[in-house]
Amino acid sequence: MRPYELSLADAAKAVRERRLSPVELVDSVLERLEEVEPRLGAYASVDAESARAGARRAEREAAAGRFRPLLGVPVGLKDLIDVAGRPTGAGSRVREGHRARSDAEVTGRLLAAGAVPIGKTRTHEFAYGLITPQTRNAWDRGRIAGGSSGGSAVAVAAGSATFALGTDTGGSIRVPSALNGAVGLKPTYGLVSRHGVTPLSWSLDHVGPITRTARDAALALSVLAGHDSRDPASVPAPAADLLPGPDPDLTGLRVGVPRNHYFDRVDPEVEAAVRRAVARLEELGARTVEVEIPLARYAQAVLHGLVAPEAAAYHEPTLRTAPELYGEDVRLLLEAGARLSAGDHLRAQRARTLMRREWARLLEGVDAIAAPATPVTAVRTGEEGLTWPDGSVESVSDAYVRLSAPANVTGVPALSVPVGRDGAGMPIGMQLLGRPFAEAVLLRIGHAYELAEPGPGIAPVR
Amino acid sequence: MPDAPDGPVPPEADRDARVAAAAEHLRSVVALLRELDLADTPPTAAYRAEEARTDAAL
Known part of the structure; x- marks a missing residue:
């Protein structure tokens, strides 16, 4: 096994036991990066010298x-996260x-722990989208990376970082993780600081x-x-x-x-893989309980009612002085968001209070919830809409947000783990949701599952 | 998120119409929340009178 293939846990252990030098590890990841990056476009900038x-x-x-x-473990930082003296490009000409x-x-914490950016x-520009059009899927370059x-x-997924950081406002960690066969954790709201990270909402x-295992x-x-x-x-957790x-x-x-919401309008292959994974959890000792997701039909409305005006407020000065610097999709979302009323924004906040209350009640009865991370695997580049068997049509972005939104709105932790691949070879993700600050439970389930059913490993990148 | 295709920036009049349409779509998505009986439910926005101290020992 070459050093770039090592999980974070194994790489850190090998360094600690002096079986692997950090120089070998970083060189191996940089070599892999040179090999695959021209085909993937995962990085906005690479600083090999500083690494x-x-x-x-x-x-x-x-x-x-x-x-x-x-110590010595290579990490990729989403280009919304500040590193002193370096540009934070946010995927935007702005x-x-x-x-x-x-x-x-978070950069400071990683550096203090010895990680090497x-x-x-x-x-996706300013994190306002689920596609990341500059980047290609690690398993099929004709498909989206997700965002x-x-x-x-x-x-x-490709081995050009041992692990990485992402941000998640409406699924932005879990969706690309699921679509690329990686593990993505959106922690409880408030557990990880956002200071120095460009806001969306x-x-x-x-x-x-974002890692290759739950243990990582x-x-x-x-x-x-x-x-x-x-x-x-x-919050001081x-x-x-x-x-x-x-x-x-x-x-x-x-x-x-869930008996509602999470398995509605879901691709049959995705549903089958997640149900198989749930059955595996039962074999590992878990007891499954059918649950009703409260207020599910309002989750996306709350999400948009919060994101749209907040993003518009953050970008208002540049949107006024240099709107042409934004991509057309993001500019349109920002300009539309500026037209939402304060009443709509407050109604979303009040509905959020209701959702938190109902979810707290739901989570009294179970230790975790298992559900698909996304309704479909990675779609082909340029595909904009999905038609479901019930005749309903949904934009690709709405579909990816649909199963992510509840955890953003309620703030509960959500972990996406790979649970196999579909007929086209594209990874499928299962989402585990839990009580606030109960990340340890989700990570324990994720780790037990990956010991029984290991993830897809490094994508071959052809 | 509501979608908008990438592409060349359209002329201003067309832009206004597109922004109006996107805003209307957004309002219609959010309008679903009017179904809820929010009664005395307060918003989630948090405010504390005392600014958090940067030297707080936690």
Whole structure:
């Protein structure tokens, strides 16, 4: 196995045990990046020189016997996350000439843990879309990467990053992770600081890891989570041991299987794969319970009622002075969002209060909920709409947001794990949702599942 | 998210119509929430009178 193929946990362990030098690890990932990047376009910028310098520093530390949890591990950062002295391009011409003055809180936490940033991964412009058109799917270059954290998910799936960070406002971590066979974790709202991360919607934005295993997500989250008073949503969460044990036991765990919403208008292959995965969880000891998702039909309305005016407010100055710098799709969304009334925005906030209350009640009865992460696998590039057997037509973006929205609106943690591939070879994701701050439960389930049914591994990238 | 195809920027008059249509679509999506009886339900926006201290020990 070549170093770029190692999971985060295995790479960090190999460095700690002095079986692998950080220089070898970073060089291997950079070589893989050079090989696949021309075909994928996962990175907005790569800083190989600084990554190699970081690897050499990590090597000196390792030689001196000083170890940090992510020492020498290469990470890709979504191009919305500030790194001091570097541009945060946000996938937009609006940001030409930008230079971040300081590190985002999450960047600082990764550096303090010894991780080595190797570049900025591509995002749908300002994270306002589910496609990431600049990037191609790691498993089929004729299909979309998904978004908005498309670059991060593709880099992780292709082996051009050992792990990466993304952001999730309406599915932007889970959707590209599912579409590329990666693991994506949207943590509980407020668990990971957004300070230094370009906002899309203050009330819905989350930062989280994209990895190749649930165990890796646990390791990354242990480093990322923590209170930061510079993010008004940040909460001092109770310290939790996130790392799943070596032989996770699901005995007695109650897993809710939705009877509404999450399996409605879902591709039959996706549904079959997720139901098979749920059956696997039962074999591993979990007890499944059928659950009714409350207020499901309002989730997307709440999401749009919050995102549209908040995004429009953030972009208002540049939208006034330089609207031509935005891509047409994002400009239209922003200009339309500016026309939504304050009453609509407040109604969405009040409906959100109701949803939180009802979901808290739902989650009293189960430890987690298992559902598809997306209704369909990655669509072909340029495909804009889906027609369902009931005759309804849905835009591709709406379809991808539909199953993601509830976790953004309620703020509950949601983990997407790969559960096989469809007939065309495209990865399928299962979403595990849990109580606020119960990431450890989701990660334990994800890890138990991946021990029984390992993920797809590195995409061959042909 | 509501979709809008990529492509060359259309002339201004056409743009206005497209923005109006997108705004109308957005309003119609959000209007679904009028079905809910929100009664005394407060909004989720959080405000604390005291700004969080950056040196808070937590």
